[in-house]
Ligand SMILES: Nc1ncnc2c1ncn2[C@@H]1O[C@H](COP(=O)(O)OP(=O)(O)O)[C@@H](O)[C@H]1O
């Protein structure tokens with residue numbers, strides 16, 4: 001029910017109707033107010049999560065407050081669910097206020113809200129959705145917190161799931177390119193069971209954060225078809241069997257039935273109506289449509305109006321996700337997954353990804369640049385990224401004499417192995433920071449080409465690369481991607497791609513459009529072929545890509561397991577230093 005007592009969302013004049021999209025990223029949540037008939041963005045707000053990512057210690061809970069924070073082991077990455085609610089209380093009202101100030105909008109014209117989230121990001125909850133970390137008895141227990149998508153500490157659990165799936169000939173493993181990731185629901189769930197049985201037993205639901213936030217907004221728990229299909233191994237109406245789970249660990253047999261299985265909602269459908277409490281948090285009208293949850297990458301395809309087969313959308317930020325629709329079902333080695341209706345209804349949605357992209361450039365800026373560069377950048381009014389990019393752009397292709405592997409956050413596609421690590425080959429005493437920075441930019445482009453080639457050679461041809469996300473602003477990087485992939489590179493015409501995509505889903509959930517594909521045509525936008533490949537550059541990159549592929553297979557396909565051994569040595573050494581509890 002609308003506050004004015006009306007039931008029908010579209011009683012609002014269609015020319016005036018508005019929706020709100022909220023994008024939950026790795027470090028912050030962003031809200032945008034969008035006009036339904038043309039996708040115009042009228043106001044936005046952002047809120048950084050106060051606890052950001054907890055990857056070395058718990059910065060929440062009584063122990064942290066007492067100045068003795070609980071230490072976390074390597075590869076952990078946790079978040080605090082209350083930070084997500086803060087986004088509703090701050091970023092949404094800020095977006096509404098901006099839209100009111102700049103465009104004089106009337107908040108009663110808002111007919112729906114949609115959200116997207118990082119994934120697979122998991123919240124263990126009680127039956128009513130209370131996160132376990134909010135219970136006093138579990139407030140200092142790492143396993144009671146949200147496991148963020150880049151929590152990579154469940155690789156050994158993923159390895160067991162993969163080995164057993166192949167041993168038993170489980171059909172579903174082929175829908176995931178032959179390997180499921182340590183980032184996903186089952187690997188993280190098995191880690192939880194085996195490392196903190198008490199928390200596991202107290203958990204009634206193992207909830208994607210994408211669905212948890214919708215639960216907070218609309219008062220109903222509905223599992224979205226997107227994360228269920230990709231991260232939750234839900235294919236053709238079934239999860240992995242009880243027999244399979246029992247063979248992994250007899251105590252895990254009830255994982256699906258007891259913790260995971262729940263009503264599934266289709267993308268663009270309403271999951272509920274905005275509750276009085278959520279209306280008070282956000283300043284939005286009570287009773288408006290709340291769209292079924294979704295993933296940051298997948299909502300961005302309609303935001304770029306790029307949902308047709310062959311249009312691969314790369315959402316490039318901290319990490320890169322590649323999503324693309326196809327008419328047919330194919331097995332692509334090393335893809336994250338293929339799900340019927342995983343992006344839009346009626347098409348097979350394919351996903352692949354690179355776990356570290358902007359994160360790798362950020363790591364280098366933070367750890368590999370001498371003070372003189374930082375000062376020079378500041379004097380020019382540039383960020384260190386911009387300064388290094390400017391210097392790197394002056395070089396000929398290959399002039400730095402380097403080749404890098406982009407695995408500093410592991411490899412999601414096509415190797416699906418988070419025990420891999422980064423490397424730069426060719427450094428000399430003459431190597432400068434801009435050389436290494438450029439080699440890292442190029443390495444991520446080679447990673448994307450490896451993914452594109454895996455799709456094309458598996459019968460899912462890629463014809464256009466559509467880029468969205470924060471890295472769009474780096475023009476050198478965009479030209480490198482066009483040259484390396486030899487694809488026309490289109491760019492999304494919005495700074496808030498995922499939030500706009502969520503707003504599109506809100507418009508569909510509120511009944512303003514019949515489906516997401518139709519809504520995308522009116523509300524989504526991109527600049528077609530903003531960058532095109534330069535053949536001479538492409539030929540030079542072919543030589544470097546051949547070297548990348550050799551290193552990729554040597555370190556990534558078993559010829560030399562040094563990266564795995566180093567991570568094991570690191571774990572042992574760290575445990576020795578911190579004691580058995582670390
Ligand atoms: N000019 C730049 N060139 C390349 N990378 C950059 C630049 N500026 C920031 N970055 C990187 O972009 C990433 C943030 O991207 P963004 O899309 O804003 O974040 P998110 O993926 O969390 O939504 C960071 O990892 C940062 O290191």
Ligand SMILES: O=C(CO)[C@@H](O)[C@@H](O)COP(=O)(O)O
Nearest residue numbers: 026118119149297317318319
């Ligand atoms: O993996 C997915 C989606 O499947 C992403 O949510 C994850 O890589 C995080 O994305 P960002 O780099 O924060 O945009």
